[in-house]
Amino acid sequence: MLDVEGVSRSFGGVYAVQNVSLSVAEGEVRAIIGPNGAGKSTLFNLVGGHLTADSGTITYSGRPIDGASAHRRAHDGIATVFQGARIFRGMTARENVMVGAQPWTRHGFVAAALRLPRHRSEERAIREQAEHALERVGLADWADREAESLPLGQQRRLQVARALCSQPRLLLLDEPASGLRAGERTALAELIEDLRAGGLTMLLIEHDVRFVARLADRVTVLDLGQVIAEGTPQEVTSDKRVIKAYIGDEDEHARGH
Ligand SMILES: Nc1ncnc2c1ncn2[C@@H]1O[C@H](COP(=O)(O)OP(=O)(O)OP(=O)(O)O)[C@@H](O)[C@H]1O
Numbered sequence: 001m002l003d004v005e006g007v008s009r010s011f012g013g014v015y016a017v018q019n020v021s022l023s024v025a026e027g028e029v030r031a032i033i034g035p036n037g038a039g040k041s042t043l044f045n046l047v048g049g050h051l052t053a054d055s056g057t058i059t060y061s062g063r064p065i066d067g068a069s070a071h072r073r074a075h076d077g078i079a080t081v082f083q084g085a086r087i088f089r090g091m092t093a094r095e096n097v098m099v100g101a102q103p104w105t106r107h108g109f110v111a112a113a114l115r116l117p118r119h120r121s122e123e124r125a126i127r128e129q130a131e132h133a134l135e136r137v138g139l140a141d142w143a144d145r146e147a148e149s150l151p152l153g154q155q156r157r158l159q160v161a162r163a164l165c166s167q168p169r170l171l172l173l174d175e176p177a178s179g180l181r182a183g184e185r186t187a188l189a190e191l192i193e194d195l196r197a198g199g200l201t202m203l204l205i206e207h208d209v210r211f212v213a214r215l216a217d218r219v220t221v222l223d224l225g226q227v228i229a230e231g232t233p234q235e236v237t238s239d240k241r242v243i244k245a246y247i248g249d250e251d252e253h254a255r256g257h
């Protein structure tokens with residue numbers, strides 16, 4: 001489903017991602033882990049189309065997508081939940097999710113502004129799609145609540161519902177569990193397991209190795225922009241280079257970075 005081949009991206013002459021290759025099969029949950037600054041979000045944005053690569057090729061569903069905009073990629077089934085994504089304030093949970101349907105709305109702003117009949121029937125379809133997505137993430141009962149009044153764990157699942165509303169074939173999640181309490185993390189993990197059981201292909205970016213251990217089929221480990229290990233969760237967590245990269249990171253945390 002996704003082939004990243006020799007992809008590099010630098011900022012001001014410093015590589016954020018350097019010669020990274022990985023292949024994700026249809027139905028696979030692939031975790032990308034690594035310490036702070038490893039290049040995880042840069043890779044995420046390269047796949048989502050929010051950044052362009054300096055070199056290398058990304059193939060999705062058998063076609064190179066290097067020249068395709070983020071909007072085009074979303075339309076073609078790549079959905080994203082950004083790191084630290086914020087909900088839209090002043091909107092209900094349902095409205096937040098409806099925004100996710102944007103990639104495939106056919107009648108743009110003019111029809112919306114004039115509230116033409118074709119727009120209204122489209123809005124109804126999107127509303128149904130949103131209801132369905134809210135159900136999938138366990139938030140159907142909260143549809144009419146102000147999104148910002150929901151606890152963080154539910155807001156995070158709302159972001160997932162928004163991504164699901166675009167009916168993706170590949171879902172990219174950038175540290176969806178960060179900042180969540182234990183119970184909220186468990187609920188999110190269960191949701192990811194459900195989506196996986198439904199056959200959705202996912203790229204799960206995560207800082208915490210423990211969170212992905214039960215969820216991912218395979219794990220790719222990035223450090224300083226490069227792939228330093230790849231394998232099953234068991235394989236990578238016992239890899240010496242991975243342990244070293246993480247211990248270095250723990251030290252930095254201990255020093256207060
Ligand atoms: N837009 C940018 N401009 C300049 N440098 C950037 C930019 N984006 C990322 N970088 C740099 O690229 C490197 C990788 O950053 P990236 O955000 O991809 O790491 P990460 O693995 O997602 O880290 P974290 O776990 O903290 O989210 C870092 O050194 C970062 O400072």
Ligand SMILES: [Mg+2]
Nearest residue numbers: 040041042083
């Ligand atoms: Mg990041």
